[in-house]
Amino acid sequence: MDVQLKKGVIELVILKMLNKQDMYGYEINNQINTRLEINKSTVYAILQKLIINNYCEIFIGELSDGPIRKYYRLTEKGRAYLENLEGEWKKFMHKVQDLLKCDY
Known part of the structure:
Protein backbone atom coordinates (compact mmCIF):
# COMPACT_ATOMS: atom_id res chain seq x y z
CA MET A 1 0.00 0.00 0.00
CA ASP A 2 1.20 3.51 -0.78
CA VAL A 3 2.98 5.06 2.21
CA GLN A 4 1.01 8.34 2.13
CA LEU A 5 -2.32 6.54 1.82
CA LYS A 6 -1.36 4.24 4.68
CA LYS A 7 -0.40 7.21 6.90
CA GLY A 8 -3.76 8.86 6.26
CA VAL A 9 -5.61 5.69 7.15
CA ILE A 10 -3.48 5.11 10.26
CA GLU A 11 -4.17 8.66 11.44
CA LEU A 12 -7.90 7.98 11.22
CA VAL A 13 -7.47 4.64 13.02
CA ILE A 14 -5.44 6.23 15.85
CA LEU A 15 -8.01 8.99 16.30
CA LYS A 16 -10.80 6.40 16.41
CA MET A 17 -8.90 4.33 18.99
CA LEU A 18 -8.26 7.36 21.19
CA ASN A 19 -11.89 8.37 20.92
CA LYS A 20 -12.78 5.10 22.66
CA GLN A 21 -10.10 5.21 25.36
CA ASP A 22 -6.81 6.76 26.40
CA MET A 23 -3.88 4.64 25.27
CA TYR A 24 -0.09 4.58 25.34
CA GLY A 25 1.99 4.46 22.17
CA TYR A 26 3.14 0.86 22.39
CA GLU A 27 -0.45 -0.26 22.94
CA ILE A 28 -1.65 1.72 19.90
CA ASN A 29 1.12 0.25 17.77
CA ASN A 30 0.36 -3.32 18.85
CA ILE A 38 3.39 -0.75 10.03
CA ASN A 39 6.61 0.60 11.44
CA LYS A 40 6.29 1.85 15.01
CA SER A 41 8.02 5.09 14.01
CA THR A 42 4.99 5.77 11.80
CA VAL A 43 2.65 5.59 14.79
CA TYR A 44 4.83 7.92 16.87
CA ALA A 45 5.21 10.39 13.99
CA ILE A 46 1.43 10.53 13.61
CA LEU A 47 0.96 10.92 17.36
CA GLN A 48 3.46 13.80 17.34
CA LYS A 49 1.52 15.47 14.51
CA LEU A 50 -1.73 15.05 16.44
CA ILE A 51 -0.15 16.66 19.51
CA ILE A 52 1.27 19.58 17.53
CA ASN A 53 -2.18 20.23 16.06
CA ASN A 54 -3.83 19.94 19.50
CA TYR A 55 -5.89 16.93 18.43
CA CYS A 56 -4.54 14.90 21.33
CA GLU A 57 -2.62 15.50 24.51
CA ILE A 58 -0.20 13.54 26.66
CA PHE A 59 -0.53 12.63 30.31
CA ILE A 60 1.57 10.39 32.53
CA GLY A 61 -0.19 7.37 33.94
CA GLU A 62 0.95 4.64 36.25
CA VAL A 96 -14.00 4.64 -5.06
CA GLN A 97 -16.67 1.93 -4.90
CA ASP A 98 -18.62 3.68 -7.65
CA LEU A 99 -15.49 3.87 -9.80
CA LEU A 100 -14.73 0.19 -9.26
CA LYS A 101 -18.24 -0.75 -10.42
CA CYS A 102 -17.88 1.10 -13.72
CA ASP A 103 -17.56 -0.86 -16.96
CA TYR A 104 -15.05 1.30 -18.74
Missing part, protein backbone atom coordinates in the same frame (compact mmCIF):
# COMPACT_ATOMS: atom_id res chain seq x y z
CA GLN A 31 -3.38 -2.95 18.22
CA ILE A 32 -2.79 -1.65 14.69
CA ASN A 33 -0.16 -4.29 13.92
CA THR A 34 -2.62 -7.10 14.67
CA ARG A 35 -4.30 -6.20 11.38
CA LEU A 36 -1.90 -4.03 9.39
CA GLU A 37 1.89 -4.18 9.45
CA LEU A 63 -0.55 1.20 36.60
CA SER A 64 -0.51 -0.25 40.11
CA ASP A 65 1.56 -3.20 38.95
CA GLY A 66 3.42 -1.66 36.04
CA PRO A 67 5.68 1.09 34.83
CA ILE A 68 4.90 4.76 34.39
CA ARG A 69 3.63 5.32 30.85
CA LYS A 70 2.95 8.26 28.59
CA TYR A 71 -0.72 8.11 27.58
CA TYR A 72 -2.44 9.89 24.73
CA ARG A 73 -5.90 11.42 25.08
CA LEU A 74 -8.10 12.90 22.37
CA THR A 75 -9.04 16.57 22.83
CA GLU A 76 -12.35 18.18 21.88
CA LYS A 77 -10.60 19.61 18.83
CA GLY A 78 -9.43 16.08 18.05
CA ARG A 79 -12.98 14.74 18.30
CA ALA A 80 -14.18 17.37 15.83
CA TYR A 81 -11.28 16.53 13.52
CA LEU A 82 -12.12 12.81 13.77
CA GLU A 83 -15.75 13.49 12.90
CA ASN A 84 -14.66 15.48 9.84
CA LEU A 85 -12.16 12.81 8.75
CA GLU A 86 -14.74 10.03 9.11
CA GLY A 87 -17.15 11.96 6.90
CA GLU A 88 -14.45 12.56 4.30
CA TRP A 89 -13.39 8.91 4.42
CA LYS A 90 -16.95 7.69 3.87
CA LYS A 91 -17.42 10.02 0.89
CA PHE A 92 -14.09 8.91 -0.56
CA MET A 93 -14.88 5.21 -0.14
CA HIS A 94 -18.29 5.61 -1.81
CA LYS A 95 -16.67 7.34 -4.77
Whole structure:
Protein backbone atom coordinates (compact mmCIF):
# COMPACT_ATOMS: atom_id res chain seq x y z
CA MET A 1 0.00 0.00 0.00
CA ASP A 2 1.20 3.51 -0.78
CA VAL A 3 2.98 5.06 2.21
CA GLN A 4 1.01 8.34 2.13
CA LEU A 5 -2.32 6.54 1.82
CA LYS A 6 -1.36 4.24 4.68
CA LYS A 7 -0.40 7.21 6.90
CA GLY A 8 -3.76 8.86 6.26
CA VAL A 9 -5.61 5.69 7.15
CA ILE A 10 -3.48 5.11 10.26
CA GLU A 11 -4.17 8.66 11.44
CA LEU A 12 -7.90 7.98 11.22
CA VAL A 13 -7.47 4.64 13.02
CA ILE A 14 -5.44 6.23 15.85
CA LEU A 15 -8.01 8.99 16.30
CA LYS A 16 -10.80 6.40 16.41
CA MET A 17 -8.90 4.33 18.99
CA LEU A 18 -8.26 7.36 21.19
CA ASN A 19 -11.89 8.37 20.92
CA LYS A 20 -12.78 5.10 22.66
CA GLN A 21 -10.10 5.21 25.36
CA ASP A 22 -6.81 6.76 26.40
CA MET A 23 -3.88 4.64 25.27
CA TYR A 24 -0.09 4.58 25.34
CA GLY A 25 1.99 4.46 22.17
CA TYR A 26 3.14 0.86 22.39
CA GLU A 27 -0.45 -0.26 22.94
CA ILE A 28 -1.65 1.72 19.90
CA ASN A 29 1.12 0.25 17.77
CA ASN A 30 0.36 -3.32 18.85
CA GLN A 31 -3.38 -2.95 18.22
CA ILE A 32 -2.79 -1.65 14.69
CA ASN A 33 -0.16 -4.29 13.92
CA THR A 34 -2.62 -7.10 14.67
CA ARG A 35 -4.30 -6.20 11.38
CA LEU A 36 -1.90 -4.03 9.39
CA GLU A 37 1.89 -4.18 9.45
CA ILE A 38 3.39 -0.75 10.03
CA ASN A 39 6.61 0.60 11.44
CA LYS A 40 6.29 1.85 15.01
CA SER A 41 8.02 5.09 14.01
CA THR A 42 4.99 5.77 11.80
CA VAL A 43 2.65 5.59 14.79
CA TYR A 44 4.83 7.92 16.87
CA ALA A 45 5.21 10.39 13.99
CA ILE A 46 1.43 10.53 13.61
CA LEU A 47 0.96 10.92 17.36
CA GLN A 48 3.46 13.80 17.34
CA LYS A 49 1.52 15.47 14.51
CA LEU A 50 -1.73 15.05 16.44
CA ILE A 51 -0.15 16.66 19.51
CA ILE A 52 1.27 19.58 17.53
CA ASN A 53 -2.18 20.23 16.06
CA ASN A 54 -3.83 19.94 19.50
CA TYR A 55 -5.89 16.93 18.43
CA CYS A 56 -4.54 14.90 21.33
CA GLU A 57 -2.62 15.50 24.51
CA ILE A 58 -0.20 13.54 26.66
CA PHE A 59 -0.53 12.63 30.31
CA ILE A 60 1.57 10.39 32.53
CA GLY A 61 -0.19 7.37 33.94
CA GLU A 62 0.95 4.64 36.25
CA LEU A 63 -0.55 1.20 36.60
CA SER A 64 -0.51 -0.25 40.11
CA ASP A 65 1.56 -3.20 38.95
CA GLY A 66 3.42 -1.66 36.04
CA PRO A 67 5.68 1.09 34.83
CA ILE A 68 4.90 4.76 34.39
CA ARG A 69 3.63 5.32 30.85
CA LYS A 70 2.95 8.26 28.59
CA TYR A 71 -0.72 8.11 27.58
CA TYR A 72 -2.44 9.89 24.73
CA ARG A 73 -5.90 11.42 25.08
CA LEU A 74 -8.10 12.90 22.37
CA THR A 75 -9.04 16.57 22.83
CA GLU A 76 -12.35 18.18 21.88
CA LYS A 77 -10.60 19.61 18.83
CA GLY A 78 -9.43 16.08 18.05
CA ARG A 79 -12.98 14.74 18.30
CA ALA A 80 -14.18 17.37 15.83
CA TYR A 81 -11.28 16.53 13.52
CA LEU A 82 -12.12 12.81 13.77
CA GLU A 83 -15.75 13.49 12.90
CA ASN A 84 -14.66 15.48 9.84
CA LEU A 85 -12.16 12.81 8.75
CA GLU A 86 -14.74 10.03 9.11
CA GLY A 87 -17.15 11.96 6.90
CA GLU A 88 -14.45 12.56 4.30
CA TRP A 89 -13.39 8.91 4.42
CA LYS A 90 -16.95 7.69 3.87
CA LYS A 91 -17.42 10.02 0.89
CA PHE A 92 -14.09 8.91 -0.56
CA MET A 93 -14.88 5.21 -0.14
CA HIS A 94 -18.29 5.61 -1.81
CA LYS A 95 -16.67 7.34 -4.77
CA VAL A 96 -14.00 4.64 -5.06
CA GLN A 97 -16.67 1.93 -4.90
CA ASP A 98 -18.62 3.68 -7.65
CA LEU A 99 -15.49 3.87 -9.80
CA LEU A 100 -14.73 0.19 -9.26
CA LYS A 101 -18.24 -0.75 -10.42
CA CYS A 102 -17.88 1.10 -13.72
CA ASP A 103 -17.56 -0.86 -16.96
CA TYR A 104 -15.05 1.30 -18.74
